[in-house]
Amino acid sequence: MAIFFYATMLIFVVGCVGLAVDVGTIYMIRARLVAAVDAAALAAGRSVNLTNSVPAATTAATNTADQFFAANFPNNYFNSIGTPTVTPSFTQTTDGNGNPTGVLNIQVTASVAAPTYFMNIFNVSSITVSDTGTASRRGVVMVLVLDISSSMNTSADPVTGLTACQAMAQAASNFVTLFSPFDYIGVLPFDLTVHNTNANGGYFPAQGQQSTLSTSIAGLATQCGSNTNTTTALNQAYQWIKSVGQPLALNSIVLFTDGSPNGITANFPARASVDSRYGYALNEPDNAQYSPQDNGAVWPVPPAQSGTTTPPGLTNSCNGYAAGVGVQDANGIWGNAICVNMPAPCTSATDTLFGAISQVGDQNSYGGGTYGLQTPLDTLSVSIPATCKNNSPGIGNALASNVMRQFVAYIPDTDYYGNNLHGVTATGTSTYGTVSGGLDTRDFWLFQTNSECSPDANVSPNCKNTGDLWSNHTTIGTTSNFFTAGAYNGKFRPDQPNSIVAASMNGTMSQAYTIRADTTYHPVINVIYLTGNGTDAVDREFLPIVANTQWIIPLPYDSQYVAGSTTPTQLYQNPAYQTSQEAGQYLVTADRNQLTSLFAQLASETLRLSR
Numbered sequence: 001m002a003i004f005f006y007a008t009m010l011i012f013v014v015g016c017v018g019l020a021v022d023v024g025t026i027y028m029i030r031a032r033l034v035a036a037v038d039a040a041a042l043a044a045g046r047s048v049n050l051t052n053s054v055p056a057a058t059t060a061a062t063n064t065a066d067q068f069f070a071a072n073f074p075n076n077y078f079n080s081i082g083t084p085t086v087t088p089s090f091t092q093t094t095d096g097n098g099n100p101t102g103v104l105n106i107q108v109t110a111s112v113a114a115p116t117y118f119m120n121i122f123n124v125s126s127i128t129v130s131d132t133g134t135a136s137r138r139g140v141v142m143v144l145v146l147d148i149s150s151s152m153n154t155s156a157d158p159v160t161g162l163t164a165c166q167a168m169a170q171a172a173s174n175f176v177t178l179f180s181p182f183d184y185i186g187v188l189p190f191d192l193t194v195h196n197t198n199a200n201g202g203y204f205p206a207q208g209q210q211s212t213l214s215t216s217i218a219g220l221a222t223q224c225g226s227n228t229n230t231t232t233a234l235n236q237a238y239q240w241i242k243s244v245g246q247p248l249a250l251n252s253i254v255l256f257t258d259g260s261p262n263g264i265t266a267n268f269p270a271r272a273s274v275d276s277r278y279g280y281a282l283n284e285p286d287n288a289q290y291s292p293q294d295n296g297a298v299w300p301v302p303p304a305q306s307g308t309t310t311p312p313g314l315t316n317s318c319n320g321y322a323a324g325v326g327v328q329d330a331n332g333i334w335g336n337a338i339c340v341n342m343p344a345p346c347t348s349a350t351d352t353l354f355g356a357i358s359q360v361g362d363q364n365s366y367g368g369g370t371y372g373l374q375t376p377l378d379t380l381s382v383s384i385p386a387t388c389k390n391n392s393p394g395i396g397n398a399l400a401s402n403v404m405r406q407f408v409a410y411i412p413d414t415d416y417y418g419n420n421l422h423g424v425t426a427t428g429t430s431t432y433g434t435v436s437g438g439l440d441t442r443d444f445w446l447f448q449t450n451s452e453c454s455p456d457a458n459v460s461p462n463c464k465n466t467g468d469l470w471s472n473h474t475t476i477g478t479t480s481n482f483f484t485a486g487a488y489n490g491k492f493r494p495d496q497p498n499s500i501v502a503a504s505m506n507g508t509m510s511q512a513y514t515i516r517a518d519t520t521y522h523p524v525i526n527v528i529y530l531t532g533n534g535t536d537a538v539d540r541e542f543l544p545i546v547a548n549t550q551w552i553i554p555l556p557y558d559s560q561y562v563a564g565s566t567t568p569t570q571l572y573q574n575p576a577y578q579t580s581q582e583a584g585q586y587l588v589t590a591d592r593n594q595l596t597s598l599f600a601q602l603a604s605e606t607l608r609l610s611r
Helices: 002-050 054-072 164-178 210-222 230-244 393-399 497-516 542-547 592-609
Strands: 081-094 100-115 126-138 140-147 184-190 203-207 250-257 263-269 275-278 338-342 352-359 370-374 451-453 463-465 524-530 586-589
Touching: 002 054, 002 081, 002 100, 002 126, 054 081, 054 100, 140 164, 140 203, 140 210, 140 230, 140 592, 164 184, 164 210, 164 592, 184 210, 184 230, 203 210, 203 230, 230 250, 230 263, 230 497, 250 542, 250 592, 263 497, 352 497, 497 524, 497 542, 524 542, 524 592, 542 586, 586 592
Parallel strands: 140 184, 140 250, 250 524, 524 586
Antiparallel strands: 081 100, 100 126, 184 203, 263 352, 275 338, 352 370, 451 463
């Protein structure tokens, strides 16, 4: 009986042992297969950045997936049969309505035949083992916003032979090639006009156009000129990001600039009241064309007048910009003279003039040069009411050049985009007194004062103004960014470059705040700041506020500055830091030759966050 039962049970025992051996073999092969497809999917996800077109990226990722799979699952592993089949696929995820969300899934499926030993008894010689590994990559939707203002036209670097404009174009051109063709990358160059058409260098974010973008950016090396309308540039970049419509992507604006914004886009009230303000602007055409004999034009040349209503130390004259008229500012630039009781050129105080105005340069606090109206976008036109001119060619052309400050009554409290031109909500205090009335503001800021010199002898120019509260310098200019008397009392002056820069800086900070407050797209604003170009003052807080970094770090002109430091000193907490908004990167240098490395550092951080 024992032998009988043993013989009978042996059939089942052998079957169980055989099943255990075969299943164990299959399990070992599948465990290795799972690890191999996971590694292949991760490697494929990383390799999509290595080429500049979607087909090429797909091929490269497929080859990478095959290589990593083969390295982790060699042929005949555990006596597996034949060569495994590896199939990568790339899928853009969509929402319930079929719209892309901004996430790329890289899926690798592999299968192989596992041998059997005991199951051959039942005519089963092999079992197919398969598995799928998936890696998700957060897509990048990025707009590269490039400052091509005239201050970028520096003299050539003695080592590289590059101007700042050329160095920027070279670094940014290389930067866009570091991203995957599955990413959406656009470029938006700006001066006083934001160039949002391909004909002028702007390219809407799209997939797989890195080569085109790189070539377009390289062409900007000779295009730097005009002024700096940063607010409009940020607004346009934001509209582009929203129109791509990928809320789960890493939505990013990369702002490169070499200084303060000095352009304001708004509906400006027409000046229909007599007041006292700075006279003609820098490089204005011959005043004679504005005489009453100019085809009946309504703008007569006001005569020089006597009086004691001018600010202390300023001349009362309507003779315009001329050597010896007015006062020199901190850079030795001549200012203008106040024109007391300047006649009004517009007949309707309810009309507005649309366009962009700016300083000509130097942030002058004595009138200096101003400019506008100008088109804020390639696709937006200046609008001038007939009540401010007599449709005269001379007046019409001049109004779109340097005499806007005679026609514009004042700079309004909000710009064309609804930004507050008085600053952003403060969350702390500023070491330099920029917080007032709950806002971090430049309302009371004087730019051309308090010169500092860099501890690094290689920084050129070695000394720059850093600015200060105007209340600490009561003998300079009008001592205010606002009219302090007359019909426009308490309003931002359009006739004073310092005031235009202050309002423009406030508006840019406000625009950045609005962009970062978007809880659908969660945009990140990254900033690269090249200091030292031109005569504009440098600023510690403005661009960190735009990027929403937690700490204010030294400028190249501060004693705490260490060139090339990866952990710069934290001077104090950003007085407008918003904990509920995305924090971007803020990179600052005075060396144009460091731009390539700074752009590469930014690319590395962006790609890290997208994985």
